[in-house]
Amino acid sequence: MSAAAITAMQQGLQSCEGCGLLSRPEPGEHEGRCPRCDEKLEFRKADSFQRTWAFLIAAAVCYIPANVLPVLTTTTAAGADSDTIMQGVVLLWSPTGWPLSIIVLVASIMIPSAKILALGYLLITTQRGSVANNEQRIRMYRMVEFIGRWSMVDVFVDTFTAALIQLQPLMSVEPGPGLIFFAAVVVFTMLAVESFDPRLIWDSVSSQEADSKEVTYA
Known part of the structure; x- marks a missing residue:
């Protein structure tokens, strides 16, 4: 049990x-640089909770106009037509276009909201010092981090669509204000993931084990 309570930070x-190299700072230095890749080393990310909450709240605020405002405006001889993300999902739904409709639904609505909820859950449980389901929470963080790499796909698709479909004066497609807010959601959630330090999840376990030892020895 004593070995399980000792963390890398406690060992310096x-x-x-x-x-991923595990190293020790130079004598006399609290934190140093990685001897292999020269990356700055930190025992814990500075102000991890505060910065993660700030980015997450910003993402949640931008998520509302991202789904309410139009993301694309199509102009034809019959006039201009603006569509939100959900309207685009409905328009794409057809016997042949339903796979694309599902992809847009998942990538543009379900994944961003799931990332916000998952990060909020990680922040709340970690700040409360929860020691339950640590392995599952680490897996959740890694999944959110992995998905974040593909979050800009929808933004790129809309941007390319607006750039390619320019058949003026017959037809043109322009990005709407909702696309800017959607891109902001993606960026803020990515920054929130990078700001969160998953090592904080295990600090509660170490603190609880240390407290139990003090009670036992007392």
Whole structure:
């Protein structure tokens, strides 16, 4: 049990987020740089909770106009027609276009909201010092981090569509204000993931084990 309670930070060891090397700072230095990739080493990310909450709240605020405002405006001889993300999902739904409709629904509505909820859950449980389901929470964080790499796909698709479909004066497509807010949601959630330090999840376990030892020895 004593070995399980000892963490790398308690041993003065630092894990590099760039290459994963476990090393110890130079004598006399509290934190240093990775000897392999020269990345700055930190025992814990500074102000991780505060910065993650700030980015997450900003993402949640931008999520509303991203779904309410139009993301694309199509101009034809019959006039201009603006569509929100959900309207685009409905328009794409057809016997042949339903796979694309589902992709847009999942990538543009379900995944951003799931990322916001997942990060909020991680923040709340970690700040409360929860020690339950730590393995599942780490897996959740890694999944959110992995999905974040593909979050800009929908923005790129809309941008390319607006750039390619320019048949003036017959037809043209322009990005709407909702696309800007959607891109802001993606960026803020990515920054929130990067700001969150998953090592904080395990600090509660170490603190609880240390407290139990003090009670036992007392």
